[in-house]
Amino acid sequence: MYHSKRILIVFATALTLHACTAPKPPEKTLPDPLAENRDTSVSAGKDFFAYANGGWFNRNPIPASENSNGIWRTIQDTVNAAIKNICERSASDTAAAKGSNKQKVGDFYFSGMDTASIETAGLTPLRGELAGIDSVNLQSLAAQIAHLQRIGASPAFTFYVAQDDKQSEKYAVMLAQGGLGLPDRDYYFNTDAKTANIRGEYVKHLAAMFKLLEQDEAAAAKSAATVMKLETDLA
Numbered sequence: 001m002y003h004s005k006r007i008l009i010v011f012a013t014a015l016t017l018h019a020c021t022a023p024k025p026p027e028k029t030l031p032d033p034l035a036e037n038r039d040t041s042v043s044a045g046k047d048f049f050a051y052a053n054g055g056w057f058n059r060n061p062i063p064a065s066e067n068s069n070g071i072w073r074t075i076q077d078t079v080n081a082a083i084k085n086i087c088e089r090s091a092s093d094t095a096a097a098k099g100s101n102k103q104k105v106g107d108f109y110f111s112g113m114d115t116a117s118i119e120t121a122g123l124t125p126l127r128g129e130l131a132g133i134d135s136v137n138l139q140s141l142a143a144q145i146a147h148l149q150r151i152g153a154s155p156a157f158t159f160y161v162a163q164d165d166k167q168s169e170k171y172a173v174m175l176a177q178g179g180l181g182l183p184d185r186d187y188y189f190n191t192d193a194k195t196a197n198i199r200g201e202y203v204k205h206l207a208a209m210f211k212l213l214e215q216d217e218a219a220a221a222k223s224a225a226t227v228m229k230l231e232t233d234l235a
Contacts, residue, residue: 067183123214130213154178177234181206181227185235203228 039054062069090096090106097103123130136144148155158178164170182188182202187195206224215223
């Protein structure tokens, strides 16, 4: 027994000495996300945003199909891809139990992707809603706005739940105007060539939408101009 204890003591001492003399593995240096995203070619005193974020934006330019880029865009794209995958798998599962969530999701997704039926139906499913909008007057305006809010449109205003600006640990109901089709007021008033071109293309888009509502060329152009003037006044 005594001999066994001596062996254990010697073995433990040897391990301790080895641990003390063995070279330490090199420490892994993690990149500094703040430093690597800077653009040091820009003066921080002249444009701090470009100085602090320019490196990231240089590596991640705004896609031609989008109006912005950033971590939230990346998150949104990732989530949308996951949702699309769920919808496609649900729609392709013909054996899904009737009444199950998979069957409901699949049917809902297919109803939106069945472009042949959508084109055949045309405006027919919307005619009741469009008639209600066309017939609105001062007395029925509030009821019509409430109805459109319930079905997912946001005429006049929009509301949502978000983090409270003054108490970040709480959530609050937010209310905002819902009448602008362009991202913000700068798009209506900036005079640079790019913004002016966006405004022109937006008016063309509005006219195209009114033509889909079966207005002729002249009426669609007039309606588009009216909408643009109203939105500019709101902005």
